[in-house]
Amino acid sequence: MRKREKLDQLAISGSLTPWQEVRYAISKDNRALIGLAFIAILVFIAIFAEFIAPYGMREQNLQNVLQAPTLQHWLGTDDLGRDVLSRIIFGTRTSLVIGVSAVSIALAIGGVLGLVSGYFKGIIDILIMRVSDVLLAIPSILLAIAIVASFGSGMFNMIVAIAIGNIAIFARIIRSSVMTVTERQFIEASHALGSSHFRILTKHILPNVLSPIIVQSSLGIAFAILAAAGLGFIGLGLEASVAEWGLMLSSGRAYIRTQTYLTIYPGLAIMLTILAFNMLGDGIRDAFDPKMRDR
Amino acid sequence: MSLLEVRELQTYFDTRRGVVKAVDGISFTLESGKGLGIVGESGSGKSQTAMSIIQLFQHNQRIAGGSIMFDGRQISDYTDSQLEAIRGNEISIIFQEPMSSLNPVFTVSKQLCEVLITHQNMSSEDAKAKAYEMLKAVKIDQPERVLKSYPHQLSGGMSQRVMIAMALSCNPKLLIADEPTTALDVIIQAEILKLMNELKEKLNTAILFITHDLGVVSKMVDNVVVMHGGKIVESAPVKVLFKSAKHPYTKRLIAAFLKTDIRRANEGETLDFFEAENDQYDFQQFRDRGVADDDFYQVSAGHMIACRLKKK
């Protein structure tokens, strides 16, 4: 309680460290809290899938295919007699791995480009921004489709494809945050004190662009999971035996008239997961927005 | 009967971190055709007092107590639609930032005519003619051109003239001027003030002048109310205030304005409690002596100072 009050005061006086700001923002927004809680559950499921799932990811029973939900199989079985609930549980891992890796790659590359672009400005900035204009002219899901279609399916290709579609977005967001920060006086002061570019970037600028990065990462993970499921759905996703929600939806589609549950549950899993990341991202963004704060 | 009578007005904001008391129980009156200045630093609640009169509120703002009588009507209890009939018509207001107070996507003509069409039921032709007249009345050089212009094409002074024209076009009984000249440079400021004075005389409009600038106040109003922390600290006729302000807060305001040392401003002070250190004032002894009521101490006719002010 006392800690909370102290945080409140620090927040009002604007003297929190960037990380504290994020934690404070989450704690002040119910949406962000719910989203975070749900994500925590998802992460738990993803890590301990083997222990939680009642059946194996690939455990088949050709004598018991397309069985409607029962006590043995809460969400029924699929076209190879595999337990749908277990596949959804293992699918959590797949989705999170794809989402987090794709965003990490996009963030690493886009982040560096954005930092360099926003910090050094000039010709480098123009060059990077023109290239990102080109990338942004292709709707990112189409870019991902083209890449996966070209290099083939599989986890790695899919992650790279989704990441490439996101690089330009990250670069832009980080660039504009960096530009706002560099206009502040303490950067000039650091220059005057003779700090190196590297030191200024890592010590002063990076911490100050943390919140837009976190917001965009959260929304980006949501997009990546959606894109992965979409690719899986049109048959450009992972290999069939891997549990992936989009793929499950796509193969369940053939049974849409007779075994509706094969379509409903994986879709629900996708939606709730995306919802959680969107809630977290939105919540933090609103909490950081000074105009939204006192509402 | 006074044109405007504000009694124990309280205006609160409900925020996530609790209630903020922007205006906390203030009272004053304004007679027709007269001028009243409300002076204070930013955050003192002076603007919120003005806003409260016609209830131009944020969504989380409300009148929590007290009453406002205007022209014999208790407008603090009015509904939105009743207030809409008064706003811009009987009570007008002009704001501090003329550049941002005009809608950037509409022409001056449209914004001027709107008010006439709404309150005077004018046809758009008549409204345009009247708008033209009003622009001439506020001494704008090329009214036709300005009418067709968008706000971003006008200078600050021009914008404020347009605002004044708009505010006065329905011949209001009360004009609230919320720091109308703060954002303008000194020469324009003087012109605008002169214009307002002229129009005030001509139209017999009462003015509620809100400002932190004591220099402006001296030219525009008859009486002054000094606010601090949502409360009135001192009120007096304008000349009395400048000559013999009693409250230390007022004194400091005046000193700051005159750029003089606060000690010199305090010279010749008769009331010993103003010498108290650390700005804590205890009026109890005055109440005991019977020269102060619960809240105010009357120094002379029309000159009151607050008793309960405590600096945080």
Next chain:
Amino acid sequence: MYRYIIKRVLWLFPILLGVTFIVFTILYLSPGDAASLILGEQATQESLEALRNQLGLNDPFLVQFFRYAGDVFLRFDLGRSYINNREVLGEILQRLPNTILLASLSITFAALAGIPLGVIAAKKPNTAVDNGVMALALFGVSMPTFWQSLILIIIFSLTLGWFPSGGFSNPNQWVLPVIALSTASIGNIARITRSSMIDVLDQDYIRTARSKGLSKKKVVNSHALRNALIPVVTVIGLQFGALMGGAVLTESVFSINGLGVLMVNSIRTRDIMVVQGSVLFVAFMFSIVNLIVDILYSFIDPRIRAQYK
């Protein structure tokens, strides 16, 4: 103004050349072999080699790229399909009406539903109404289009029998795909309208409008909305790109013969010319839409119009 438009139009060319390069490179690097796909699983080595030479697949990368880019930009020729030898541009134009219809119906519907929802929420921020609308919008944004399409088919086509589950020639076939495709956009537009509206409602000129005694309705619908629309128009423009991506999935669920299905099928059959052509075409449309959005700004906001002079 015209100079600005001309400048923007000219800027399209380097962008599209860049897009062409990226798309061409990605598809060039793919390990699949167009020739073996065209000739099928029962073809001979000699016939494969002959076909590769005929298609120019054995030329160096840059030769192939410049040949293609030259055709595209100088002759407006997107080449011919590897599979059925039809003109790619013709293939695209034939499908375009369906996709344009789907996309424009969806974006119109999204704007007509999303903007009022955003306004309603913004008028009463942090009330039950606002929270309700924003929760709906969040669900809309989080719902995968293809899944929603399937759910709509299950409910309205298979169970209730109200609408057909596929095709796009009758207006009753438009309903489900348009709902599915516009849902996410409705959510996005409602969200941006709300926040933009809240911003605008805080502005001085709104206070002025209220001080003039205008009714709340008039203040919101006339004074605030027009200003609030500026970021909304941007988002609508960007949504168009997302919509074109979503159309790929929606069209394939509802068996609509549009660009999306053309693209997916060409990817499946490795019809590189058609894939390249379609992606390029969509990027082109997307760029034009963004150009139109920029020009639209100037009609909404005279300040921007002034800058373009």
Next chain:
Amino acid sequence: MKKLSFLALVLLSFTALSACASSEDTILVVASGADPVTFDMHATNDIATARIARQIYETLVLQSNDLELLPGLATSWSEIGNNTFEFKLREDVVFHNGDPFTAADVAYTFRRASESPTIGHIIGAIDPDKIEVVDDYTIRIGTKYAFGPFITHLAHPATSIKNQRAVEEAGEDYGSQGVVGTGPFQFVEWNVGEKVVLERFADYWGEPAQVANLEFRTIRESNVRVIGLENGEIDIAYDVAPSDIPVVTGNPELTLINTPNLGAEYLGLNWASNPYLKDANVRKAIAHMIDVDSIVEAIYNNVGTQMTGPINSSVFGYNPNIDPVPYNEQMAQDFLAASQWPTGGFTLRLYVGDNNAERIRVAQVVQTQLEKLGINVSLNQMEWGAFLAETRKPAEESVADLFMLGWTTVTADADYGLYPLFHSESGPAGGNRTFYSNPRVDELLDLGRGSIDQAVRLQAYQEAQAIIAEDLPWVFLQTRENVSAYGAGVEGFEHHPMGSYPLAGVRKTN
């Protein structure tokens, strides 16, 4: 309330609009899963095209539903030595553009065909120098070498007779417009990706078509085709997916028709990509691990039966005396125990094309089953073209240890069903993607190809099959079947083993 009734009105008007469909009941609407490619039959060899082309074009020779060779545009033919045949042509035939059909058209067609890379495997044996027009209704065609199945190949849609004037007039666009043949229906329009419309050809030489118009719709999803059938929007749906079979059989209005065709599915075991599959015991262990009956039942909804060898029973040269490999996990364990890797512990790469849902399911079954033996299987699902390219690589680059594929013996002759797949000369590009090599099999296949004595050929092919079944370069899965469904009122629809069905005789009674 007002808004609600307005909504209802809008919805109603939509439904009303859809009800106003055409009342012309002599349109036969057929739905297929793929778009045709081009009606220039020298530029494609795919079933979706063949199914439509068959209504427009005709070939010199016809094959009955029992695969018997019948006169087509040629009324008779005889061998005149030097690997050359003389054909007598029908005299009362006109093309859709009004031109009479003569030997010159046949000569033009085959000369043009010989330049096409696409259909080389079908007409590649024809020697263009041995095409000779004797008179308007007599033509001689010769092959480069003795070619047993020559006449059978002339029933293939790729050898459809074209009209020279029509082809030249349309130029590069021939195939998508200006298509002209001699068949019972003529080409009207092609809305790519959507439908092909044909109409009855009034001057057809034979029995005129029963329906005035024929419309082929492209509907990719099988379940959407079936929904169309139920709604009555479609009369005949081709290629009903196994998952939709219960829906069709459960609806008394609809009729399911499934007949075996000339195709079979297999799991290829690559002998070149790794040491494991060179070991016959490993191959046998794998074969015993695959429960074909359960696969047919659970994945194919009982469409197809387990194959005992590489070709199916309606193909000439079939050996009926081979026993199927039984599903038996114990036997599988025993065979593996007898191999160099008794407990497995190695990884095999299983390749499958991404365009066939059932194959992908079978691949997953294979993966799970082999894991029970301790053989790790990595599943590589590839885009179809990439898959074909991957499995066609030469031995030193080959990595596709296991692959899911099928083969259709379109000519119904064992030469086509064995030579490309099992002859060591054939190589992966020719179809031998397993790098199978057995000198005795090579000998037998050469014998069958070079001889025109059908008894000699039969014996050679039967022995070859017995050896292949013992060597197991493939795990033989199940036969393919053509599965279609049609609605009430459709009469006279029959399957043909080639997979493209003549529709001139189909009637609609309501």
